[in-house]
Amino acid sequence: MLNANQRQMLTAAAGGLFGYALALTRNRDSAADLVQDCVVRAISAKQAPQDERAFRAWLFTIARHLWFDRLRSWRRRRAMQEAADLDQRTSGALYDITVTHLAVREAFFLLSENHRDVLALVDIGGLTYDETAELLRIKRGTVMSRVSRARAALAEKLSGPHVVELPRKGKGMRRG
Template sequence: MDAAFGDALVRLLPNLRRYALSLARRPDLAEDLVQITVERAIAHAGTRDPAQRLEPWLFRILRNAFIDMTRRQRSEGTRVDVTENPDILSTDGTAVTEARLMLQATQAAMARLPPDQAEILTLVCIEGLSYAEAAEVLGLPKGTVMSRLSRARLALAEALGIK
């Protein structure tokens, strides 16, 4: 990263914060989005076309980060801090045992899947990567990632007797 890029990035931070706040509507999430944007911009500074303006490129990174964050939150469900709500901790031994058995069965079923299916399930469902991120990691088109993930989910459901 050259000094001019860094200076321009710092100069655009207020603009990024405003845009992030307009998307997230929460200051804490907006700050997270700005941080993600800066990290990604620095990591991919070499791929940026210097003939193009920096601001739209940064806004596109921020918007994509917001979309990724929104999708991840939807798939994760509601997060609850057990230290703030200790009464939600499960003490039902049957539920704990059933959850452990299901986890063991899922791990065993994943071990029997073809390596490409197990890998895509791990990246997207366990590690929480978006389809685009998983495609980048695997060096595949996003559509291929989506179809492999679909086949992997179906195979896993069949192996677990869910489908």
């Protein structure tokens, strides 16, 4: 059972934990479910770290393990559904933002698992290099190197032919 201090640390880590879960699951509802399962697991734990840094890493480890458990159980029956329903009446600016988000998301998932993992933990989850190194059980320098290479690979994928560009409003889009 978590004490009051640990409950405060849990609340403080919720945003980063959700971002990490979203990067893992690729779906807001699944991410929310993963965070909820992580919180339930943390609350029901017999022991939890008292130190804030260790507690945060512990939470991210729980989420990561829960996700890998789900992947193993869903592997055979999982049907990936990516819904990108762009309303034809969407304003030009909102449409461009949506296209950019989809392009970044698509490029992110073209990265290697190691690169996705460190970017999700550092850039989305907000963990430090030290926390990420501890969580992944690798050296801090390896984390720094992977983050640097992952960012470069992401930039390359965003500028390369791998990302499918959606048609711009007025160019090839039917008007309704």
